[in-house]
Amino acid sequence: MTTNETSLRQCIEELSAKNTDYKFPEQAINQAESLKSLSSDLYTDNIRFIYELIQNADDAQARNIYLTILEEKYFIIAHNGKAFDEKDLKGICGVNNGTKKKDLDKTGYKGLGFKAVFGKSDKVMIYSRGEYFRFDSFYQIKWNKEWGTDDQQTWEKENDRQFIYPWQINPVWTNENEIPSLIRIFLNRKKKQIHVAYVILLNNIGEINSAINQLKQQPDLFLFLRNISHITFLTESINDTISIDRDLSHGLKKVFVNKTIDSQWIIKRFELDIPDRILDKLSKDTKAPEKLRLIKKAEIFLAAKYNAPPPNEHGAVISGGIEKLREQDSVLFSYLPTKIFEYKFPVLINANFLTNVNREQIHTDSVWNQWLFERISGEIFQWIKELVKDNKFRSQAYRLIPSKLHPENNILTKKFNDSLAANIKHCNFISNRKNQLLRVR
Structure with a gap:
């Protein structure tokens, strides 16, 4: 097995041989x-x-x-994380065979995400600690004469069909001198900072330029990443950096753009014990990923928008503090934002929600998602109870009290609304002058 310290070449060449070994050319075409x-x-x-x-x-x-774009042609995403090993290679060269399926510390689980690159590019080069390989639609595999003809052209003529093979799962070992010089120069200049880089030859550079500009304007999108704290957009003139800093005293996360605070959030993490009844149902839920069947605990993160109160001319605080989210900003996160805006929570909610592959819809029939929605209101009220005990947030905590969700014919909405009604009735969250917590009467 390869490690970070050994060459990837043997593994790449073995995978290439396996992933191009078809008994019939039609098999290659169908998979492609x-x-x-x-x-x-x-x-x-x-x-x-x-x-x-x-x-x-x-x-x-x-x-x-x-993130950078070179010569209006190549889009590069590079990072200083773990270099590729044999498992990683097998993961990106397969379908639903990723390394994250059983890894509880990783976000992905479908084994499909990297394949999205091939919808934007016909050639992707990957750099990993001084070595290169690529996925290349222009690369010609050796024709197998056991397929019935001496060459590809004859087969295509006899079968009236173009031969294509699944280049998206065929890694090609690549010598450094085969890499365009501007890419080598860029990576060599940042050799100490970069361990892995994806170099994508784009079909439509304008689309990616537009997307990058959107990302720069929405730095809050990176709030719930597990590890990344600095995202740098490199250009020929000005480099823009988004960074996230955490003040552990209040769970405060500050989002900086070019060293200037763009927004502040109070983050609360809850660890939940998963009931046996849910674990039993998960084992029978075909939409539940394998990793969910291995865990006994789950986590939910809540993020409240926070504006540092400015003092007035006499030094007294006049406004600010915790703010309820605007409805148009209430989006569900699954560590990165989804496109699910219909649930109008007063805070950002981040959990391992099960969504469709492009994160545009949540599975309402999922036992897992239903259980998470049952728990959300209880965790919000638990957080309110903690905040009202803190003089800094005492008067602002009640801004986070959620409202009923609509429409009520949605099973997730119903799960949340039922638990909300129960928590309002039974939870002690109203603070009196003696700092005692009372129920609503």
């Missing part, structure tokens, strides 16, 4: 067509495509990540 459709359909939104590469970097325990 399936991968082409999958890659094109995964992410029509260009930001989602970039999210997947950022998530891969976060799962590789990167702290710093760099």
Whole structure:
């Protein structure tokens, strides 16, 4: 098995041989067509495509990540996380065979995310600690004469069909001198900061430029990444950096853009014991990923928007503090933002929600998601109880009291609303003058 200290070449060449070894050419064509459709359909939104590469970097325990475009042609995402090993190679060269399926510390689980790259590019080069390999639609595999003809052209003529093979799962070992010089120069200049880089020859550079500009304008999108704390957008003139800093005293996260505070959030993490009844149902839920069947605990993160109260001319605080989210800003997170805005919570909610592959819809029929929605209101009230005991937040905590969700014919909405009614009735969260917590009467 390869390690970070040994060459990837043997593993790459073995995988290439296995992934191009078809008994019949029709098998290669059918798999190639399936991968082409999958890659094109995964992410029509260009930001989602970039999210997947950022998530891969976060799962590789990167702290710093760099995004740049070279010569209006190559899009590069590079990071200082773990270099590729044999398991990682097998993961990106397969379908639903990723390294994250059983890893509880990683966000992904479908084994499909990297395939989104091939909907945007016909050639992707990967750099890992001084070595290169690529996925290349222009690379010609050796024709197998056991397929019935001496060459590809004869087969295509006899069968009236173009031969294509699944290049998206065929890694090609690449010598450094085969890499364009501007890419080598860029990576060599940052050799100490970069362990892994994805170099993507883009079909439409304008789409990615637009997506990168959107990311720069929405730095809050990176709040719940597990490891990444600095994201740098490199350009020829000005480098923009998004960084996230945490003040452990209050769970305060500050989001900086170019060293200036852009927003502040109070983050609360809850660890939940998963009931046996849910674990039993998960074992029978075909939509539940394998890793969920291995865990006994789950986590939910709540994030409240916080504006540091400015003092007035006499030095007294006049406004600010915890703020309820605007409805248009209430989006569900699954470590990176989804496109699910219909649930109007007063805080950002981050959990390992089960969504469709492009994060645009949540599975309402999932036992796991239903249980998470049952728990959300209880954790919000638990947090309110903690905040009202802190003089800094005492008068602001009640801004986080959630309202009923609509429409009520949604099973997730119903689960939340039922638990909300129970928590309002039974939870002691109203503080009196003696700092005692009372129920609503």
